[in-house]
Every structure is written in C-alpha cells, then in structure tokens.
Amino acid sequence: MRVLAALSGGVDSAVAAARAVDAGHDVVGVHMALSRSRAEFRTGSRGCCSIEDAGDARRAADVLGIPYYVWDLSERFEETVVADFLSEYQAGRTPNPCVRCNEHIKFEALMDKALALGFDAVCTGHYAQVRIAADGTRSLHRSADLAKDQSYVLAVMGRERLARSMFPLGDVRTKDEVRGEAATRGLSVSAKPDSYDICFVADGDTRGFLRDRLGERPGPVVDVEGRVVGEHQGAYGFTVGQRKGLGLARPADDGRPRYVVDVSAATNTVVVGPAELLTVRAVHGQDAVWLADDGLDGRPFDCHAQLRAHGAPVPAIVTRTGGPGVRVEVPAGVRGVAAGQSVVLYDEDRVLGQATITGTDR
Structure with a gap:
C-alpha cells in the first residue's frame, strides 16, 4: 500500500x-x-x-x-x-x-x-x-x-x-x-522528551493564554446559596471539579474544601460547593460518532464509559436519544464531569463510540 x-x-x-x-x-x-x-x-x-x-x-x-x-x-x-x-x-x-x-x-x-x-x-x-x-x-x-x-x-x-x-x-x-x-x-x-499539555499553550499557562485571547472579564465567585465568596478575572479560566486557584476570600461555614461545581458563561459566574455536589449519575452527550452497532435498535446497552482523557472507565448504561445524542447512566456515580469533554464508550477494550458532553444529572 x-x-x-x-x-x-x-x-x-x-x-x-x-x-x-x-x-x-x-x-x-x-x-x-x-x-x-x-x-x-x-x-x-x-x-x-x-x-x-x-x-x-x-x-x-x-x-x-x-x-x-x-x-x-x-x-x-x-x-x-x-x-x-x-x-x-x-x-x-x-x-x-x-x-x-x-x-x-x-x-x-x-x-x-x-x-x-x-x-x-x-x-x-x-x-x-x-x-x-x-x-x-x-x-x-x-x-x-x-x-x-x-x-x-x-x-x-x-x-x-x-x-x-x-x-x-x-x-x-x-x-x-x-x-x-x-x-x-x-x-x-x-x-527526545515527550511533548505534553496543550501544544499551542507553550508555557503551560492555559488561564494566561485564555486571558490574552479573550481579555479579562471580572465577575463573582459564589457559593451554592448565591453568596459572593470571591472574585475571578474570567469565568473561562475555571472548570468543574477544580479546587486550586479559586482565590476565595470567605471560607466555607463548615471549613471543608470547596470545588467548582458550575460555570455560567451567561452570568459570568463561577459557583463553588462541597465535594459531594460533584458526583453525577447520568451524562448527556451530542454529536455522537459510532464505531460499532451496539444500541442501534434503540434499546439501552451495558458498557464502560470514560469521561476524561486519563480517567478510569466506569460501568454505564447507554441509551441513544433523538438525533446524534446519548444518555449515559452511571449507577455508581462519577465526580467532576465537565461539559465539553468527551464521553467514550467501551466494550472491554473495544471502542463503541463517543459523544461530546453537554450536561449532567446529579
């Protein structure tokens, strides 16, 4: 060839x-x-x-x-x-x-x-x-x-x-x-050393790269009750599950660590909360690409789902929804799932398909 x-x-x-x-x-x-x-x-x-x-x-x-x-x-x-x-x-x-x-x-x-x-x-x-x-x-x-x-x-x-x-x-x-x-x-x-991180962010400072390209957009960091606990220079610099770099001026009432649980571009707001709010039981995906015929008849099927590039696969139940969409149930729950990432479905080591995560159910 x-x-x-x-x-x-x-x-x-x-x-x-x-x-x-x-x-x-x-x-x-x-x-x-x-x-x-x-x-x-x-x-x-x-x-x-x-x-x-x-x-x-x-x-x-x-x-x-x-x-x-x-x-x-x-x-x-x-x-x-x-x-x-x-x-x-x-x-x-x-x-x-x-x-x-x-x-x-x-x-x-x-x-x-x-x-x-x-x-x-x-x-x-x-x-x-x-x-x-x-x-x-x-x-x-x-x-x-x-x-x-x-x-x-x-x-x-x-x-x-x-x-x-x-x-x-x-x-x-x-x-x-x-x-x-x-x-x-x-x-x-x-x-030769391996390349790593994002190839077009040469110094590894993703937040700095975004700030240079998108400009500063100051806004509030709030807790789940809506109380302002800090300020950010751009909601785009945060992702669900993040703990470091939050710059919170007000600690949690119970003293426990807080994590990013939501990022709202519409209101330029970053929401923080306790670790348990990071656990989701279902993931919704769109723009699905299929490499196998599992679930082609519309019935749910069992498989394993990987939700991050270096994440561990977890047992899942998948249903194809209208159009190129999927609903991926994760009975045991999984933490820190961010919209925009891929959910990739596996049958043991075989790739079934993937979709872009658009939302989650807690």
Whole structure:
C-alpha cells in the first residue's frame, strides 16, 4: 500500500513510520506545520510542531530512506482547533483540543489530502489498535500499553477514517520498548522528551493564554446559596471539579474544601460547593460518532464509559436519544464531569463510540 506517515518529530511517529516501511509499504513522510510562529512553540518538553520538531522529522525520514514533505496546516488548525478551544471556554465548557485536532486535522485535513493524492492509508504514532474481523470489519481497541493508550482521543474519527488508519505501535507494551527500538534503528529522537499539555499553550499557562485571547472579564465567585465568596478575572479560566486557584476570600461555614461545581458563561459566574455536589449519575452527550452497532435498535446497552482523557472507565448504561445524542447512566456515580469533554464508550477494550458532553444529572 501507499502509506502517508505523519511525522511529528517525536519518537513515536518515527518508529511507527519505520514499522510501516518494514511491513513493505511504500511510505512517504509528512510533517504538519500547525503553528503560525513555529519557532516559539517548544518550551523544554512542552509543545510540538516547532522548527526543531520539523528538523527532527526530516532527519528521521532520512534515516528511514523515505521522501519527506512539510504541509502547512496552520490556518486550518487556528480556524478549527484553536478557535474551538477559545469558544468552548468562553461558553463555560471545558474542551479537549487533542480530540478536536484528531477530528479536524489528523483524520480530516491530513487524511483527505492524502487520499486525494492517491495514498491508501495514514500511519501515525498513536497508541491504539485496529483489529480486522474475518468479514473485513475494522474495530478500534485500546493499546497494549494502557498507560499510553490514546483510543479516547481517537474515537471521534468514525468508521470511514478508521478504515484508512494505521497505528503500528498498538501492540507495544512500554514506551521504553519504543525508545529502545528507535535507538537500535539509529533514530536521533530515541531520547527526545515527550511533548505534553496543550501544544499551542507553550508555557503551560492555559488561564494566561485564555486571558490574552479573550481579555479579562471580572465577575463573582459564589457559593451554592448565591453568596459572593470571591472574585475571578474570567469565568473561562475555571472548570468543574477544580479546587486550586479559586482565590476565595470567605471560607466555607463548615471549613471543608470547596470545588467548582458550575460555570455560567451567561452570568459570568463561577459557583463553588462541597465535594459531594460533584458526583453525577447520568451524562448527556451530542454529536455522537459510532464505531460499532451496539444500541442501534434503540434499546439501552451495558458498557464502560470514560469521561476524561486519563480517567478510569466506569460501568454505564447507554441509551441513544433523538438525533446524534446519548444518555449515559452511571449507577455508581462519577465526580467532576465537565461539559465539553468527551464521553467514550467501551466494550472491554473495544471502542463503541463517543459523544461530546453537554450536561449532567446529579
């Protein structure tokens, strides 16, 4: 097959591309330039898509003996991922930009261009597995290395794009195995630190980034009785479940810690309360994307739900609602669920589908 390998400049994508070459595919490497000021993007091990990363990707392609190109997707990235990030926080929700990047950039813009150029598949260094049944049906599964599993942020791709995706690192047991393989292959990125946090927030100060882009909007922090207990400089800087950085001038009457239990963009108000108010029993989601047919007949079905990128899956009962919606009941309850995040549904390690959280029931 003709395979387009997305080379981020990190060790994972380099080894994934190497494995695609070993499998006998005709591989071409592409680095996605996502920042309008790439020279400023990497701070220590944070960030990605900098000039440094483009150079590392080129050197990896040279070692592998494959053609290498840079595709400028910075405008698309700004108009989709960054714009969505800002608008979601401004609306009082907490987005996951990695999900949006996979949806709009890696498995839409990149894949659409690859297919238009005659490639059969796109290969990335994500930690997840694609399994093919006897009838040719493909399914998405968790990585063998559960600590690195990225199926949560990949669930948004849908069936058509899954059919054109390759994740050669899905069977890897540890990141050390990947680094060792990279060193053996002579790839200079073998010891390169992982990028982490939000790639376009180079210094890791999300609240500062939002303040610079959205401006200060002072407003009240209130308790559940409506009493003002503090002041904020922008409700967009808070998320449900947050405890640190609240700046409360008035302690709780019982002396217990308080958490953000609601963020109202309409009134520019942050509501704080006791920990028990964070527990929800049901989650509502919209814009559902399905990779399996479970519940297609409209009847509720049992599965496990993951509500944060690094959260633990919990037993759930799922019902498809009108349109692309779902209701996910969590009988045991789950804490700190924020609107804007993804709820991803699993049958053991198989991804069934995902939806964007729009609300919860306590």
